[in-house]
Amino acid sequence: MSARVAVVVGNPKPASRTLSAASYLARELTGTEPDLVVDLGTVGPALLDWADPEVGRLVAEVGQADLVVVASPTYKATYTGLLKLFLDRFSTTGISGVAVPLMLGGGPAHALAPELTLRPVLSEIGATIPVRGLYVLDAQHDDPAAYADWLAEARARLAPYLSTGALR
Template structure:
């Protein structure tokens, strides 16, 4: 009997559907897990539903993301931080044993230039930790013009993937 593969989710807070941010997050998740994400949440497609705290579909998506073993949470950089769209979604997670993220979380942000390279560490990492995510690697910042260039991710993946995959393996019984 083989152990189940890790459940991988991608959450993208770009207000533009099917964005470069989505491509980047999917790439990172696939590289880390060795398979395509099981769940991809493009928040632009949820739109105003995120404002309705009674919306059952959003509640289900939050539960699925919360139970994933690995979650790549991505946003373009807006005014030095992540988007309000992503904030609306992350506000749905309660910290503590009955809610929140339960897996490894990877903060990823794209931006126009290197001036906001610390944004994932300073803005996204703390909230992912606060809502229960285990953030074991530095946040990843990619200049958006290089979002489709594997070399833009190579150094971060070389440094971070061993720790992330080892932790995933210890949590799921699956070695990468």
């Protein structure tokens, strides 16, 4: 049985560079396309309705994934409010698998944002985070070299979690 992989993207713009980067990362880590892609830019106002069944379903599916790549552009030195609205739906045991924090930004000034802002909230909602967060410059989002060093380290750290049955 292979790991169930989800990608969650908090960019307000649907089909964004952030989505492209997160999907690339998921494929590179697992060798397959993600099983679930949650592009929050397409969910929109439903995130404000706590009774919305589709958002509830997405939260449940993400929570059950073995690996979740959680990605956001850097806005005001942190992740987007759109992503915050989605992550607020999870209980403190809401994500049962491994999470990978990924953020894109315009310059190197916010390179620690995945570690300082996204990692803590993912940890708070139950995710295991065995790798450091990844920050990629927007201009390099489609350059495999921008991910190469991080992937070399992350694959080794994630291997025990992604092997058959290791996450459950």
